[in-house]
Amino acid sequence: MRQTLTETLKTDRSRLRRAHEKGAYDRDSLDAVLDAMPMCHIGYQIDGKPSVLPTLQWREGDHIYWHGSSASRALRAMEGADVCMTITLLDGYVLARSAFHHSVNHRSAMIFGRAEKVTDTDVKKAHLKTMVDMIFPGRWDSLRPMQDQEVKATTVLRMPITEGAAKLRSGPPVDDEDDYALPIWAGVVPVSLQVHAPEPDPANQPGLAMPDHLSRIRIG
Amino acid sequence: MRQTLTETLKTDRSRLRRAHEKGAYDRDSLDAVLDAMPMCHIGYQIDGKPSVLPTLQWREGDHIYWHGSSASRALRAMEGADVCMTITLLDGYVLARSAFHHSVNHRSAMIFGRAEKVTDTDVKKAHLKTMVDMIFPGRWDSLRPMQDQEVKATTVLRMPITEGAAKLRSGPPVDDEDDYALPIWAGVVPVSLQVHAPEPDPANQPGLAMPDHLSRIRIG
Numbered sequence: 069m070r071q072t073l074t075e076t077l078k079t080d081r082s083r084l085r086r087a088h089e090k091g092a093y094d095r096d097s098l099d100a101v102l103d104a105m106p107m108c109h110i111g112y113q114i115d116g117k118p119s120v121l122p123t124l125q126w127r128e129g130d131h132i133y134w135h136g137s138s139a140s141r142a143l144r145a146m147e148g149a150d151v152c153m154t155i156t157l158l159d160g161y162v163l164a165r166s167a168f169h170h171s172v173n174h175r176s177a178m179i180f181g182r183a184e185k186v187t188d189t190d191v192k193k194a195h196l197k198t199m200v201d202m203i204f205p206g207r208w209d210s211l212r213p214m215q216d217q218e219v220k221a222t223t224v225l226r227m228p229i230t231e232g233a234a235k236l237r238s239g240p241p242v243d244d245e246d247d248y249a250l251p252i253w254a255g256v257v258p259v260s261l262q263v264h265a266p267e268p269d270p271a272n273q274p275g276l277a278m279p280d281h282l283s284r285i286r287i288g
Numbered sequence: 289m290r291q292t293l294t295e296t297l298k299t300d301r302s303r304l305r306r307a308h309e310k311g312a313y314d315r316d317s318l319d320a321v322l323d324a325m326p327m328c329h330i331g332y333q334i335d336g337k338p339s340v341l342p343t344l345q346w347r348e349g350d351h352i353y354w355h356g357s358s359a360s361r362a363l364r365a366m367e368g369a370d371v372c373m374t375i376t377l378l379d380g381y382v383l384a385r386s387a388f389h390h391s392v393n394h395r396s397a398m399i400f401g402r403a404e405k406v407t408d409t410d411v412k413k414a415h416l417k418t419m420v421d422m423i424f425p426g427r428w429d430s431l432r433p434m435q436d437q438e439v440k441a442t443t444v445l446r447m448p449i450t451e452g453a454a455k456l457r458s459g460p461p462v463d464d465e466d467d468y469a470l471p472i473w474a475g476v477v478p479v480s481l482q483v484h485a486p487e488p489d490p491a492n493q494p495g496l497a498m499p500d501h502l503s504r505i506r507i508g
Contacts, residue, residue, distance in 0.1 A: 107378050107392075111331035111340035118338055120331035120374035122396050154340035158327050158481070161505065167420050167431050168438040172327075176342050200387050211387050212467050218388040240489040247432050253496050254489040257505055261378070264478040269460040273471050285381065285477055 081245055088239040089171075097234040101155055101177035102127045104288055106203060110134065111152040112183075114145040125153060126199045132179055133186075133195055133226045143223045146183040151227065153179045157288060160258040164241035165250050171241065173256060177234045181227035189216065192224045205284045261288040305462045309391075312454040321375055321397035321454050322347045324508055326423060330354065331372040332403075334365040345373060346419045352399055353406075353415055353446045363443045366403040371447065373399045377508060380478040384461035385470050391461065393476060397454045401447035409436065412444045425504045481508040 092098070108125040111118060121142045125134045132153060136143045159173040186192045196219070197208045241254050266282045312318070328345040331338060341362045345354045352373060356363045379393040406412045416439070417428045461474050486502045 107376065109329035109331075109340050109342075109374055109376070111329075111338035111372075113333070113338055117370045117372070117400065118331035118333055119372045119400075120329050120340055120398065122329075122374055122376035122394070124392065150337045152331075152337070152339045154329055154342055156327065156329070156342035160484075161423065163424065163427070163486075163502075165432050166438070167416060167428065167434050168442070170420065172344065174342070178340065180337065180339075196387060200390065203381065204383065207383070208387065210472060212385050212470055212472065214387050218386070222388070240487075240491070243491075248491055249493070250432055251493045251496060252430060252432065253499050253502075254492055256487045256489075257502060258484040258487065259481055259507060260484065261479055262482045264380075264480065266475050266477045267460075268473065268475040271460070271463075271468055272474055273469070276471060276473050279473050282383075282473075282477060287479060 081242060085242045088242060089237040090235075092234040092236060095229070097236070098177050098179075098229065098232060099127065101157065101175045101234050102132065102229075104175065105155050105157050106287070108134070108153050108155045110146065111154070112142065112146045112149060114141065119145075124199070124203075125155065126202050127229070128195065128198055130229050131226045132229055133199065133224060135196065135199070135222055135224045138221050138223045140223065143225060146225055147185050147223075149183060151181065151183045153227070157261075158259050159238065160256045162237070162241045162256055163254055165243045165247040165252040165254050169241055169243050171237060173237050173239070173258075175234065175236050177232060179227065179229055179232035181231060183225045183227055186224040186226060189219050192222065193219050195224050196222065203285065204281045206281045207279070210279060210281075263287055301462060301465055308459040308462060309457040310455075312456060315449070317454040317456070318397050318399075318449065318452060319347065321377065321395045322352065322449075324395065325375050325377050326507070328354070328373050328375045330366065331374070332362065332366045332369060334361065339365075344419070344423075345375065346422050347449070348415070348418055350449050351446045352449055353419065353444060355416065355419070355442055355444045358441050358443045360443065363445060366445055367405050367443075369403060371401065371403045373447070377481075378479050379458065380476045382457070382461045382476055383474055385463045385467040385472040385474050389461055389463050391457060393457050393459070393478075395454065395456050397452065399447065399449055399452035401449075401451060403445045403447055406444040406446060409439050412442065413439050415444050416442065423505065424501045426501045427499070430499060430501075483507055
């Protein structure tokens with residue numbers, strides 16, 4: 069059976085929609101989102117109810133890591149439990165000709181797994197160094213060395229990147245075929261995270277130069 | 289008992305830390321975060337496990353709203369169930385003299401409650417209009433009118449803003465007293481969301497002017 073013209077247009081429109089919006093299950097797509105954005109939201113259960121903690125994540129190979137105070141109720145509740153980590157980058161508002169087809173351009177990643185605590189002090193410290201140097205390349209060695217009591221006061225959790233997916237949308241709106249003839253402005257208003265000029269602590273020792281790693285901070 | 293100088297300094301430091309970092313339980317602080325950032329992350333349970341959905345929220349008075357496809361498994365799982373909505377704005381990296389005191393400047397809000405479905409078609413449509421006009425002030429009336437089948441295909445959920453809190457951090461790092469003498473650059477690297485110039489859909493009708501509401505988009 070041959071398609072009518074309307075059917076053909078609908079097919080094209082649906083193909084177009086798929087081209088702009090997709091789920092991706094490959095590690096490269098997932099890692100690209102994880103590595104672009106340290107801020108994440110972790111869903112877990114506490115007292116039998118869902119809770120969502122905003123924190124920073126960093127990836128090392130096939131695991132995703134996060135950390136916090138050892139006294140944190142949230143981190144204690146996560147240890148050994150099922151969690152879901154979601155990372156989202158808002159890339160823009162998508163303005164269509166109908167309210168219904170408005171959307172957002174975004175990159176998001178979702179990882180499911182069981183949170184495991186890193187217990188060895190030296191291993192924990194090595195992970196924290198990796199975190200600092202991922203966000204501020206080369207900063208760790210410039211810092212006052214981390215004390216054992218600080219490592220003890222910090223919980224590092226991780227989970228394997230085994231179950232998860234990326235969801236991505238980019239490009240212009242996809243409207244109903246008939247709506248393209250309407251004189252309604254449609255398009256994208258891009259949004260992105262910007263890193264601004266560093267603001268030195270007024271308590272800094274006089275004459276301190278800005279370290280190189282400040283210019284190597286990337287986000288988004 | 290009088291404090292020693294070290295104790296006094298410690299007290300000051302702890303006061304300073306509190307000044308930069310605080311939990312806020314008043315509605316004004318909470319609403320300020322909700323109204324600054326439509327992107328949110330909602331924690332819920334599906335198949336007995338935590339999951340976190342990124343979506344957009346909007347506030348109307350004492351309720352917080354979100355929407356999605358009526359076919360969405362996530363929204364179906366949320367209906368009538370306990371959820372936690374977290375909104376986070378990353379305002380900057382806080383670089384201290386020790387790894388331990390690194391932090392992020394941020395504004396976040398967390399709301400707990402039970403998700404309730406808006407069932408009445410007209411009420412639902414009115415909420416969707418409010419959403420569109422909050423993000424793009426005045427856009428709704430310029431659009432092809434929403435069809436009943438589109439309203440039906442959309443689920444609108446809400447919860448009352450009764451249980452929740454804001455968490456805020458701003459300002460320079462707070463280091464251990466002894467570390468201030470070290471020649472280590474400390475400070476803040478501000479980060480913010482930027483709205484960029486609109487990109488018209490290449491499929492727009494020729495000669496369409498950019499509507500005013502594009503210049504009224506605020507985020508962050």
